[in-house]
Amino acid sequence: MKLSVVIPCLNEEAFIGECIRSVQNALGTNSEVEIVVVDAGSSDQTTVIAESFGVHVVNHPRSTIAAQRNAGVRVSSGEVIAFLDADCTVAEGWVQNGLELFRNPEVLGGGCPPSVPSQDTTWVQRGWSFLKRKRRPGRMSVRWIPSANVWVRRWVFEQIGGFNEHLETCEDVDLGFKVSDLGPMISDPSLCVYHHREPRTLLEFFRKELWHGKNSFSGISSGRWTWSELPSLIAPIYFLLGLGWIIISGVLLACDQATLSDLVLAIVFFLALPFAYTLRAVATKGNVHQFFQYILIYIVYFSARSVSMISSVIASIRE
Known part of the structure; x- marks a missing residue:
């Protein structure tokens, strides 16, 4: 052969x-x-x-x-x-x-x-x-x-x-x-x-995942995805909601229209997805001592894929 x-x-x-x-x-x-x-x-x-x-x-x-x-x-x-x-x-x-x-x-x-x-x-x-x-x-x-x-x-x-x-x-x-x-x-x-x-640094990692996600929307829209790719689909919506909630809570807190607990709740919501994925990883594969490093990596990953997905959607609408 x-x-x-x-x-x-x-x-x-x-x-x-x-x-x-x-x-x-x-x-x-x-x-x-x-x-x-x-x-x-x-x-x-x-x-x-x-x-x-x-x-x-x-x-x-x-x-x-x-x-x-x-x-x-x-x-x-x-x-x-x-x-x-x-x-x-x-x-x-x-x-x-x-x-x-x-x-x-x-x-x-x-x-x-x-x-x-x-x-x-x-x-x-x-x-x-x-x-x-x-x-x-x-x-x-x-x-x-x-x-x-x-x-x-x-x-x-x-x-x-x-x-x-x-x-x-x-x-x-x-x-x-x-x-x-x-x-x-x-x-x-x-x-x-x-x-x-x-990628050796978080910035390099962000740039790579930003590039890798460029054509993710076309794959999802054509049915070429599996459940393991689900984060690429839900992350943009989730992260935008979480970030928006944090910004709004911060502004309202500065104007005395919200409490500190409102801002904390928004931050918890924002971190829930990377926390859940990290928890699953260490629960099934170990390395619990790297828990917070893994959360940080997932935050960067989901952030990059969010930007990529949004850019892909906008590009598809313009076509």
């Missing part, structure tokens, strides 16, 4: 070398593996570094990352396509474990959400990685897998039309739903990869 690893990139000179090297180190005795790097017009040494590893480099300038991935598939020849982000490195056994998973003809898609490296990480990176982690880690059927590390059979990819090139974000959700509508998509922790550019 031949495997094609497609790596989209843009100005990734700091990461592309280690990314390719990690894949080549994970090949083992598997000779039927090709690596295709699709560059979107880098102005640094990304393509020079990639070519030095003897891999196939394709230029596809001024395009979405979804279009880059599709371009990589078009020049590849593998029966199975593995999409890998340029700022990731794969764990030992990644290739062998992935091919073993796809020896089951019923499996149409697979992969695993990326993890953070064990060293040189901040509390924000460790905290969000913990909060995203499944309660029962292990092989399981899922609706979608992040495109930083997702595998798909070629015939399935071609049948569904590949990635939606009109989406700047959430293209992996769109792809995953189409694949899992046809058959099993398996999340397998033995296909682990490490993402080396997770």
Whole structure:
């Protein structure tokens, strides 16, 4: 079974070398593996570094990352396509474990959400990685897998039309739903990869989630969502209500038209959602000593997704 690893990139000179090297180190005795790097017009040494590893480099300038991935598939020849982000490195056994998973003809898609490296990480990176982690880690059927590390059979990819090139974000959700509508998509922790550019600060985290939520409304409105995405739907309304309540209570308190207890109640309402999600996380996975850090991360997450959702709704109305 031949495997094609497609790596989209843009100005990734700091990461592309280690990314390719990690894949080549994970090949083992598997000779039927090709690596295709699709560059979107880098102005640094990304393509020079990639070519030095003897891999196939394709230029596809001024395009979405979804279009880059599709371009990589078009020049590849593998029966199975593995999409890998340029700022990731794969764990030992990644290739062998992935091919073993796809020896089951019923499996149409697979992969695993990326993890953070064990060293040189901040509390924000460790905290969000913990909060995203499944309660029962292990092989399981899922609706979608992040495109930083997702595998798909070629015939399935071609049948569904590949990635939606009109989406700047959430293209992996769109792809995953189409694949899992046809058959099993398996999340397998033995296909682990490490993402080396997770947000290190709360501000970086806010910006990333703001960007990730850009196309969330289009996914929800088209029915491509699961109950796990429910926060992305209710957070804008909830946070606006909570923030509005706090502002109104503060103004009324300053005018002697409300009491301090009114303001406190508004703050409690505002914090209830991140508190509930944090409580569920520590109750099922532990790490109670990080409770308040997790609340802060969730506040930033819901705030960013709220702004993204509102922006998406406004953009949809204008169209």
